[in-house]
Amino acid sequence: DTIYILGGHSLENNIRPPNLYRLKIDLPLGSPAVSCTVLPGGISVSSALVTQTGDKEFVIVGGYQYDNQKRLVCNTVTLEDNNIKIIERETPDWTPDIKHCKIWFGSDMSNGSILLGIPGDNRQLISDANYFYILRCGGEKEDKEEAAQICSQTSTEDPGDSTPFEDSEEFCFSAEANRFDDDDIDTYNEDDEEDESETGYWITCSANCDIDIN
Structure with missing residues (x-):
């Protein structure tokens, strides 16, 4: 029943x-x-990531202090008795590499880990x-953080054609293992179509695809 809003970026005053x-x-009658x-x-701070390390403990990682200055320090947030510390x-x-780069991005992986x-x-x-790196934040059973590089991904696009992440742009991704059931299989619905000139174009997904791409 409680939401905390922390930090933020004022675009008007930068x-x-x-x-x-x-x-x-409150939900009274x-x-x-x-x-x-x-x-x-x-x-x-703005564009920071938060991961939960305990029942009432969270860790704030990343984000920006200024437009081109990352926030390299981390904070522990404790919630108890309607108080936040x-x-x-x-x-x-x-x-x-992380220290000297100008921008970074990521997502909470839960269980005290951040990508x-x-x-x-x-x-x-x-x-x-x-x-990409995984930062493991020590929680109730661990008392140290560890940043380890796990993999790298090479892009085939021209770097000049790519738009860099800005500090006000964030992304996250998550999926529950039991979220998608057989009854929830998505089907094509013509009413869901948008203007193809704005969103892209149709392609056939297989040789026996019966959707009219015209």
């Missing part, structure tokens, strides 16, 4: 104020009641690759 808001939703409280102790924790031993990616143009050998 600043990242240390905001911390608490939205609380009748209409819901929503209250917003401004709390002290926020941090200046944010403290700075020991900085991970970032690799030189981090950096563009390959930070290395001189392969300029059209993305390098």
